[in-house]
Amino acid sequence: MIDHARDLIEAADRGPTDVAAVVRHVGLRATAATLIDEILFRAHLGDLVSESDASVVITLTDGSRETSVLVSVGPKGVLIGRSADVTDLPPVRIVQDVCDTALALYGPRERVSSASREVRWPSPRVMVPRLASNLAVPRIFHAVVQRVLQVLDREEPVRLADLAVRHGTDKWSFLHQYTPHYQRHLGHLRDHPVTVLEIGVGGYDDGEAGGGSLYMWKEFFPRGLIYGLDIADKRALDRPRVTTITADQSDPDALRATAERFGPFDMVIDDGSHMSPHVITSFRTLFPYLKEHGVYAVEDLHGSYWPQLFGGSENDLNDPEYTVGFLKQMVDGLNHEEFLKDDTRAARPTDRTVKSVHFYHNLALVEKGRNEEGSPIANVLRQAPELLGIDRLQ
Known part of the structure; x- marks a missing residue:
């Protein structure tokens, strides 16, 4: 059909x-x-x-x-x-x-x-x-x-947790409790014609296994188009409004080709390899293809800490080479207009394009939006450093 x-x-x-x-x-x-x-x-x-x-x-x-x-x-x-x-x-x-x-x-x-x-x-x-x-x-x-x-009559159930259980995805299970957070941040989009990309379809190398999360999103967003990207061929799971794409999330060219064809996206969910280099590459490549006020979700943050399974590290929790350290930088980026010294830190592309960052257990949600409200007091302090009791700002 x-x-x-x-x-x-x-x-x-x-x-x-x-x-x-x-x-x-x-x-x-x-x-x-x-x-x-x-x-x-x-x-x-x-x-x-x-x-x-x-x-x-x-x-x-x-x-x-x-x-x-x-x-x-x-x-x-x-x-x-x-x-x-x-x-x-x-x-x-x-x-x-x-x-x-x-x-x-x-x-x-x-x-x-x-x-x-x-x-x-x-x-x-x-x-x-x-x-x-x-x-x-x-x-x-x-x-x-x-x-x-x-x-x-559009009276279907709206609790995402119920849909997660129904479709067999672990986004609500003994492993994870992500659905209440998604419901809180995405519930207002439920009746909008959204476009969703999820990295990681599930089922590992079995082409006919997985897809529960894609079907959950399909039902939660009744007017949505759902895309699932996986390194394995998952076309057997394609359904109306659900399309799978075979690509490697560590390959920026493949990600860009996907985004050019199917984007821009209202939501991107990274439930892929959980390896920091892959997660960071995916974010840097796909975030520009996220719509204004769209949400980029990174799941399973434990991969940032576990060296045995995902090449993570606990040696420096702020190291930007690992997923959580990379995301933490965005908290400072939210306040980039408050820095008084020119050399506080190097400007980052997301400083002006990330509107909010929400952290939950093993889950981060990054909202795209203009972050240029200005800071009148910081402007005064930069222009009159003597108010700080120092000769000049460096």
Whole structure:
């Protein structure tokens, strides 16, 4: 299936007219395939465990035209395009205009609308005899329909920790507790059309393993495009809105090529080798491709200290050749306008482009932004050093 999500996200951000133009260009069937894949990804129907089966038909319309997909849920799991053939009830049909659906999934939240939606339950001729014989409609029917409608109404869960557990990433686990920090700093972007690059897909050399973090970000940012960079080929994990890139994070040319093609980024997460030279090279290369007010995250800072696994060192905790020492320099950079002497330290490229730095256990978040507020008092002190009781500033 060709992924048309990028075109739909960009069009939904502009409005209904542009979405309709994409539908005309791509075609109803191809557009519906992308949208229904997105609905099923977010609905997590596989979580619904039941001894009974339920089927729902999702129908997307464009004027008099329509296209449908049958989804069955039951003891055998989730079946797409075919029925479990064990229930004696016909499927529930959820019908909605294709443009309304694209706007609901990929547009600003204020464009979510159920005006064109119909939920068609089986006809009374089917249901009444069943109810009269004391055979209640299985709850699984209601649960499946409710999950789909929650997605169409953009009422999916928003706790990143829940999504981390659901997708099997260790960003919330006995190893790390990163998700509350990410939620605090990124929650306001959840409904924005963001672009995220994560270095390190997971699963080591197994091309079909890993990707849990990418899918977590995909669900957390329902309008986002997610890119995963790894030294191993991880293309088997590609999904709509999730694209993997094979590259070495220690190779600046490869990183620049990635950024030129897919950037600029709202967020970059370094969960790669954890080796200081690689982390520092990645930051220096990719930070210029971070958008204004974007966030650059460096995970697993323990690599800066552990010589056995990651070539780290505890000999000089401020050594800028190691990840934490390199990041610590940015704290002084935040206050570069307060230095009174010309030779306090050499100016660094990030002095004027890093707006904030937040450190947590094993995690640093660097926010890009203009850092040129000025310091009137420092200006006076530099011009009148006698106020400091010294002859001159050097």
